[in-house]
Amino acid sequence: MPAEPSTLAAERAHLAESRAALRRMREHAQGLSADVAADWVSKQFLESLLDQRVAALADHPDTPLFFGRMDRDEDGPPDLPAVMYVGRRHVHDGPEGRPLVLDWRAPVSRAFYQAGPSDPMGWRLRRRFGFEGGELTAFEDEPLDRGDRGGSGPSQILTREIERPRTGPMRDIVATIQPEQDVLVRADLPRTVCVQGAPGTGKTAVGLHRAAYLLFTHRERLSRSGVLIVGPNRAFLAYIAAVLPALGEVRVDQATIDDLLGAPSGEEPAAVSALKGDARMARVLRKALWAHVRKPEEGLVVTRGASRYRLADHEVRELTAALRGTTRYGSGRAALAQRLAHQILVRMEQRGEAPDDRVQDQVARSRPVKTLLDQVWPKVTPEQVLHRLLSDAGFLRAAAKGVLDEDEQAALLWARPARSHRSARWTAADRALLDELADLTERTASIGHLVLDEAQDLSAMQLRALGRRCGTGSATVLGDLAQGTTAWSARSWAEVLTHLGQEGEVTELTLGFRVPGTVLDYAARLLPHVAPGLERPRSLRLGAGALEVRQVPDLVAGAIEAAREALERPGSVGLIVPDAEAAAHAAALEEAGLAPTVLSADSDGSGRLLVIPATLAKGLEYDHVVVAGPAAIAAAEPRGLARLYVVLTRAVTSLTVLHRGDLPAELSA
Template sequence: MSENVQSAYREEQTKLSTVLEEIGTQLERLRAIPVYTGHDFTEQVLEAGREERRQRLMKSEPEPYFGRMDFEEAGKNKPSALYIGKAGLDNLEPGSLPIVVDWRAPVASLFYSFTGGEEKVEYEAPEGIIGGEVHLKRNIMVRKSELERVVDTYVRGSEEPAVSDEFLLYRLGENKDNRLRDIVSTIQAEQDQIIRADKNKALIIQGVAGSGKTTVALHRLAFLLYQYQEQVSAGKMIIFAPNSMFLDYISGVLPELGVGDIQQRTFTDWAAKLMDVESMLANPAETLDLWFGEAGGVAPGDDAPGRFKGSAMFRDMLDAAASALEASGAPELEFSPWEDAVLPYETILHWYREEYKHYSAAGRKERVLARIHRWIEMELKSVKPESLRKEYKKKASAREKAYAKKWPDFSPLTLYKQIFGALKDTRGILPEASFAEIPASIIKSTRADLKSGRIREEDLPALLYLHQKLNGVDGIERFDHIVIDEAQDFSPLQVSVLDRFVRGHSFTILGDLSQGIHAYKGVHSWSEMSDLFGEHETSYHALTRSYRSTMEIIGFANAILAGGVQDAIQAVPVFRSGNKVRLIDFGTENEHGGEQMVTQAIRGLWGREHKTVSVLTRTQTQASKLYEVLKPIFPELNLIDGSMTQYEGGLSVLPLHLSKGLEFDAVILADAGLKQYGESEWDAKMLYVGCTRALHELWVLHGGELPKFLHDVEAWSEVGLPE
């Protein structure tokens, strides 16, 4: 350890002791104040503030900060040492600088954006642009209140080379457990730009595998809550993720950042509950095994049910159907509750079309029928004698019910059934020509599903679109911000629907087109998303640097893209080297060769330094069969399927599509042979997803011949088991 490093370490050890003492002092003062449990509102607010500070101090104590930046503001004659942490820590002395600056504060942006050099820098603060000079940038690792590491990434005037990647590489080299962790201490400049972007825009983020896009989106939520605390609330934010297990995997990040109450759902669960159709949902595993079960197929086209039902064309058809139903409105009948009492059709139509035109169609129907009921009550008051009034009231009640049944049903499911012919359009509202472009195969299969009382995930966006068209969106259902993860698997219609549930187009839409393995329902180009918004309502960002895997694994995965996917964006790895990828042929003679080789591969990887090892198969059925074979040999093995709500870590076997978004210390691809994966672009994307789950080690098993996009991987791989 050099003298400069030793000096920096001693300096930071002294500083840490001082900060920890201050945290202890402030905690002691707060704990000395009796907790208020009364009913006085003012005192309740004060107590809530004190409890929030108690919790923040206790959370800060093990790791009060992670960085230091010495910044000399323009017009001042010396730099100030600013310590950056997950939570701010105020100095109780009036007029003093904070002891720790919150990472989301404007000045902290310099810690992430500054990469060296002696040029002047600036940041945007509420009071305007503030400029100055950076004298020192230092990464500091504190764990359990103990100083572990000090790395200077910039020292002004120093002749020693910058070591800006040393701290990052140190953190990346750590093994993973069963949870995604925050990256607040290692946020890179391009990631910070996304995190701090304006709220009222739809951010579209194309991020290669391992670029940290999910984590960046979660940090963006924490930033928005800090920056716009008077305009947004955590309870009005939502994250849409691909499955419940992935939600569990990312669940620790926001609490680590001091953020709670943000909703985390799958689109399917949220939409089905909103419309109360959970019991009608078909098992998604049927669709998944249908699409992933065959190798060598052609990637689904626009006539695939999910692609068509999620398209802008189908949205226009739904618009036409909803508009036709809304226009049909009030039945062309006058209403007579009894003889000599008549409410003209023209009056009813005026109420529906004019007086209540600002309501949804269903809302207008409700209000018109309520107004008719009030009109009946008013008319009854003039009827005499009492005996006649009772007779008229009984007759009016029966006629009122009969009249209400003549109104159209504004249920989205009813209209959807009529569109596909699963329910007869008795009023002749929907012109058949409007739906002539729906492929016959889709009409046939959807009609059969609907008649049997079953809806599929691909139907939910359309049903929800009709729901908001016919029923409107309640204010309490609107969000301040929406995050869509794995957005390449969303359809344009899904995003179009969600745009009606969020204020100001406030989205963070993130994904990777090269991981678009759900091509039967997702987008093939980001323009399908951006075209939904106005010219100045979107912002596109590309994250091309991968922080997850070693150079060898990234090189191997890039070779797959180069050989199998047109115009794919390749990942740029950080300089972290490891073992070459293992290509292991288990042959085709022995029908159990693959199972035996997987067993050997697990023995070669599990139980060493790796905490998480996964075996990836093409389908859920294959994963289940392999699990039955391996479980007696490896009792600790976990089987992961679509019903899982938690990822337990350790040793697991799972279908490739469920691995998206997850990462493991080591990955074993059970069979990447030509028989399993074929040579289509879709197959290449699936193998790319599987390979890029690995952080440190990747073993690719195959029975016989490999797909063509695995032919040019010699530079990154070795053949056979290690000696």
């Protein structure tokens, strides 16, 4: 609606007052001292907390301090404020802490997202604000106290915010969260949430905002146990890195699966990786590790001074059998040493001595006990066990008996075994196996909450590794089965949750806010071939004129022309090409004077025109997307049609598809 001058001036005055109050809050935080701490360690911890507080109170001039307002109904609950401004963080003023802006995560702020004419929740009016470069320029009112919506069509301010150009990293959606998204964001900490989201439905944003909500609601608990965000690659993490700091959360770890498990140093056929990623490998690894525990052939003799104390071989066997397989391998070895030592102390007491716990520890560390342990329960590393498993046919046969057939065992064996575990070139699939062995040896530490994006692309063994890291916590699992592009991509979310060791409800988001309708409908032609069980996605935006399919005589020349046209319009431009052709396209664009940036797995994706290898496009978005060579992208890998579906759904404003020969048959239908 047109902004009334007097009302707009009053809202601008409230914005100025709120910014001044936030500045005073930050100055107060900067003036606090950690010198009150009792010791050096406490001082360092307090200083860290103060630094985080100061960073969280930073005012970003281009970011609206508040984006909405709620006015209470006269008959509403008296404990509600008369007027409530909703923003990215809490702002108060004066010694009594008069609230000027309420944090969007506060319980009372839920009404801004959930209230409607059918359930006003005690409020009569919702007001949305429009901003340009941090300046409040407009407002739009939505009455909540009558049966209609006080106007026709969707909110214009909301639509403009959704369609705002995407130049730069991903931004938060706190001003545009929809009711169905808000329910997921505010799910309580013990609950694991799984979101199947079609392209542009905001599933990644839901996961990040849930992390921010949980950190606000369970601050003390999660400050101890931690929150971890896992994404598919470094480029994706760089793209989303600004979202949580913009919401005042500056202490959240982000990682890829390679960061957690170790970067691969070798490669192997996709079929072998898929086999290693199979959940059955967990049984094989367990048998392989515990095969190192051997039956004792002799007893134990410990000499202390002039006395000798003996355990018979059958007693050692009984102690070993009682522990074998009932504990982790490393702790079992330590426990066996203590139990052997305890039996020696019993012998000492039977002779009238009075040994204490210190004597037991000494016996447990004695040479005879260590020698026996090395024979019966040897110390091994995950690398040693896996190297033996993949290079020793007999050992693999014994460990895989009843689990893998002969052809599968033959596929796992190295054709040219590494000389030792130190010289082995471990693949990405091997890294997950090593992590499983490490957990079988010593327990993996758990965090409070895990946000896992693009979860459909992880193997069962990788999911088990991540599940261990939230074994005593919960998770937000995000992805799209239609975008599964790995050899081991999941076929169902029930399967993913099982491997994670989590129980949760699966919510499907099908209404898109980012991808124009014409673009989404075009890409959805591939759905029956990549994920026939999923509901066809819909878009909030019709997107008339957003899609153009061109047949060109030369893809490189056509890409230059399409990129130049896209650069004449506002927003970011992404040229997505087969991986093998990225360098050639980048060189041609450079020669044409268009100054492209080539996206790599480790880059931050900065620049207005980017050349994007198709395998790195997942999770990213650009205002204008040019796809050169869809047939080559589809033919480049076994699940190439799923990769093409990903590539075709990265556009926010326009998509231009360039092809020289025929389009893939599935896309032409």
